[in-house]
Amino acid sequence: xxxxxxxxxxxxxxxxxxxxxxxxxxxxxxxxxxxxxxxxxxxxxxxxxxxxxxxxxxxxxxxxxxxxxxxxxxxxxxxxxxxxxxxxxxxxxxxxxxxxxxxxxxxxxxxxxxxxxxxxxxxxxxxxxxxxxxxxxxxxxxxxxxxxxxxxxxxxxxxxxxxxxxxxxxxxxxxxxxxxxxxxxxxxxxxxxxxxxxxxxxxxxxxxxxxxxxxxxxxxxxxxxxxxxxxxxxxxxxxxxxxxxxxxxxxxxxxxxxxxxxxxxxxxxxxxxxxxxxxxxxxxxxxxxxxxxxxxxxxxxxxxxxxxxxxxxxxxxxxxxxxxxxxxxxxxxxxxxxxxxxxxxxxxxxxxxxxxxxxxxxxxxxxxxxxxxxxxxxxxxxxxxxxxxxxxxxxxxxxxxxxxxxxxxxxxxxxxxxxxxxxxxxxxxxxxxxxxxxxx
Amino acid sequence: xxxxxxxxxxxxxxxxxxxxxxxxxxxxxxxxxxxxxxxxxxxxxxxxxxxxxxxxxxxxxxxxxxxxxxxxxxxxxxxxxxxxxxxxxxxxxxxxxxxxxxxxxxxxxxxxxxxxxxxxxxxxxxxxxxxxxxxxxxxxxxxxxxxxxxxxxxxxxxxxxxxxxxxxxxxxxxxxxxxxxxxxxxxxxxxxxxxxxxxxxxxxxxxxxxxxxxxxxxxxxxxxxxxxxxxxxxxxxxxxxxxxxxxxxxxxxxxxxxxxxxxxxxxxxxxxxxxxxxxxxxxxxxxxxxxxxxxxxxxxxxxxxxxxxxxxxxxxxxxxxxxxxxxxxxxxxxxxxxxxxxxxx
Numbered sequence: 197x198x199x200x201x202x203x204x205x206x207x208x209x210x211x212x213x214x215x216x217x218x219x220x221x222x223x224x225x226x227x228x229x230x231x232x233x234x235x236x237x238x239x240x241x242x243x244x245x246x247x248x249x250x251x252x253x254x255x256x257x258x259x260x261x262x263x264x265x266x267x268x269x270x271x272x273x274x275x276x277x278x279x280x281x282x283x284x285x286x287x288x289x290x291x292x293x294x295x296x297x298x299x300x301x302x303x304x305x306x307x308x309x310x311x312x313x314x315x316x317x318x319x320x321x322x323x324x325x326x327x328x329x330x331x332x333x334x335x336x337x338x339x340x341x342x343x344x345x346x347x348x349x350x351x352x353x354x355x356x357x358x359x360x361x362x363x364x365x366x367x368x369x370x371x372x373x374x375x376x377x378x379x380x381x382x383x384x385x386x387x388x389x390x391x392x393x394x395x396x397x398x399x400x401x402x403x404x405x406x407x408x409x410x411x412x413x414x415x416x417x418x419x420x421x422x423x424x425x426x427x428x429x430x431x432x433x434x435x436x437x438x439x440x441x442x443x444x445x446x447x448x449x450x451x452x453x454x455x456x457x458x459x460x461x462x463x464x465x466x467x468x469x470x471x472x473x474x475x476x477x478x479x480x481x482x483x484x485x486x487x488x489x490x491x492x493x494x495x496x497x498x499x500x501x502x503x504x505x506x507x508x509x510x511x512x513x514x515x516x517x518x519x520x521x522x523x524x525x526x527x528x529x530x531x532x533x534x535x536x537x538x539x540x541x542x543x544x545x546x547x548x549x550x551x552x553x554x555x556x557x558x559x560x561x562x563x564x565x566x567x568x569x570x571x572x573x574x575x576x577x578x579x580x581x582x583x584x585x586x587x588x589x590x591x592x593x594x595x596x597x598x599x600x601x602x603x604x605x606x607x608x609x610x611x612x613x614x615x616x617x618x619x620x621x622x623x624x625x626x627x628x629x630x631x632x633x634x635x636x
Numbered sequence: 637x638x639x640x641x642x643x644x645x646x647x648x649x650x651x652x653x654x655x656x657x658x659x660x661x662x663x664x665x666x667x668x669x670x671x672x673x674x675x676x677x678x679x680x681x682x683x684x685x686x687x688x689x690x691x692x693x694x695x696x697x698x699x700x701x702x703x704x705x706x707x708x709x710x711x712x713x714x715x716x717x718x719x720x721x722x723x724x725x726x727x728x729x730x731x732x733x734x735x736x737x738x739x740x741x742x743x744x745x746x747x748x749x750x751x752x753x754x755x756x757x758x759x760x761x762x763x764x765x766x767x768x769x770x771x772x773x774x775x776x777x778x779x780x781x782x783x784x785x786x787x788x789x790x791x792x793x794x795x796x797x798x799x800x801x802x803x804x805x806x807x808x809x810x811x812x813x814x815x816x817x818x819x820x821x822x823x824x825x826x827x828x829x830x831x832x833x834x835x836x837x838x839x840x841x842x843x844x845x846x847x848x849x850x851x852x853x854x855x856x857x858x859x860x861x862x863x864x865x866x867x868x869x870x871x872x873x874x875x876x877x878x879x880x881x882x883x884x885x886x887x888x889x890x891x892x893x894x895x896x897x898x899x900x901x902x903x904x905x906x907x908x909x910x911x912x913x914x915x916x917x918x919x920x921x922x923x924x925x926x927x928x929x930x931x932x933x934x935x936x937x938x939x940x941x942x943x944x945x946x947x948x949x950x951x952x953x954x955x956x957x958x959x960x961x962x963x964x965x966x967x968x969x970x971x972x973x974x975x976x977x978x979x980x981x
Contacts, residue, residue: 279801392860392861396859396860396861397860397861397865398836398859399762399763400782400783400833400836400866401762401763401784402784405860439666469763469766470762470766470767471767506912516740516759516761516763516767517761517762517763517767518761518762519761534727
């Protein structure tokens, strides 16, 4: 809150809380919400943002963002990535540690945190579980936790060595942190380029079976049971994983899970033209999987939506399908795609809860862990941080991969017309996106 | 067919338009396959002439771009192009800019800038020809084998060869058989279907023509999922050999890692090899095809490979006529009309 923020009135929208919305204006002063209610007076000199017909919520929180800096600035920087995040309505993103060097030391974590200051959304840092993400020795979890790191993951791959992961879970107890797994058995997935099924068989592409994810998830659940330490599961993609998580939750294991917008919206049939824009890990699965994921999100088996925003420059994606790296952009389209994909299963307000309250709790940045004035994920009440996402459910827009704020263009939704768009984003009381245009 | 009949045939506009690319057998459909076979029959006639060359594609440039080792397919395409009087640009990947880190897209756009009319592409990555077809502006793209995906001209060669043998058996001209001779034919494809681009193209071609396709091989070498494939699967080769009209043997592709899919070559041969004992169970009229290169002693016993019912050499010979037909049909019969006219004039 270095800048002197003017008084801001967001007028004419409906404030989202607990999966429903109520007509209310929001007034923010000095970066903090000072009034929420219908027909509030506009203080003299205040800036007014029109939110007519819009859903107004706390800023979105992304649990899974690849900002690529340090090391792969040709794909994304913290500056470009947070601009993309702001355009998507996010007020916090969790930077994944698979940078180069990886975030496995205090020095790198501090660099990323420093680069994140002054950006149009808060940059949270996830640390690696193992040094170099090599799966051999533990990273300095305690030292990183002292810098504010609350989530640890070797994302990009899972920790293949079960004994090492068990030690990590035990060591993490008492640090107030959560380990997160990219569940993928490296041997079962070896060489795979897409989901192992009908389309991989037809297209002649090596497949990644659902069992590669489910086998590691089952092992990890056994380790959670063994250690009692909490665990978060990244980008769950199969109906078998949903069944495992459902049983684990019924048993009372301390587990949480996320799903990406693309795993809700797309299936492996999208690979039919060999466009590497549709190559992602875990791979796009079947229609039965997408349906099971949507139901799991609705019934609470899966807590949150997370983007797995994974930028790659055009030259990296302009390759034969099996040679191109996996990954898709996600920040700028996340809310629109999720609302559209979940239509008939979850209303927009419920979708927003899974992009605010739920991920903020998993990231340990919610009101339960932080003072209200700096907490992420709401609730949007007097005293809360002035982070807002103003979403117009009626606005239709066509995704232009070149016009995206990201340095990369690898959105699978290029040319797609989406219904519903983030109209304004406010971060710490400052409008960083106005009428879908980034202000810096 | 006399020389003038051949040329009259070639001068007739194609009965079915094909193209602009040949990426998959699915691009052709039954009518397209029939048209390729019809035109190939005419070119087979050209090949028997003392000077087996026609000016049909004079002035056209065909580039062969092979990112994977191949002798027969590359030579076959280049021979076909030369017999049609096209200029052939043969890009040796080993000595090209590709080795300096140039991308496939840039390589293709560079050679297209040289004014080529067709790219014949062989690539280890499934789908590469489809991607290349999106990157070129006007060149025709012909898939000469992509990863595990497809090898359409090989399947066309196999259909052509099978029809030729059937015609000889019936003592008729193959052209008079059309493609009706494939209806109800039982084709058994044996072996490493999972890693085989020939198998995927053959399944599409034979089933489009009305044949009944059976896949036989250990499940570890079958595709993971056969939903939507117009095939049945035999778990025991000996159950289906007796009723087979055509047996298509596939090579066990050790270089694609299929070695770990079966315990040993010995065990593979015992279960799925075309041994002398198994040949004895084949019907007298059964035809055995193999896309080559054959590994004698693994998928086929050495003395079986030399039996007259094994038509491997014929497949190689026919490869040229079939690829001439594909090039001719894709690169346009219009210019061919002029070319043929001038030879006769």
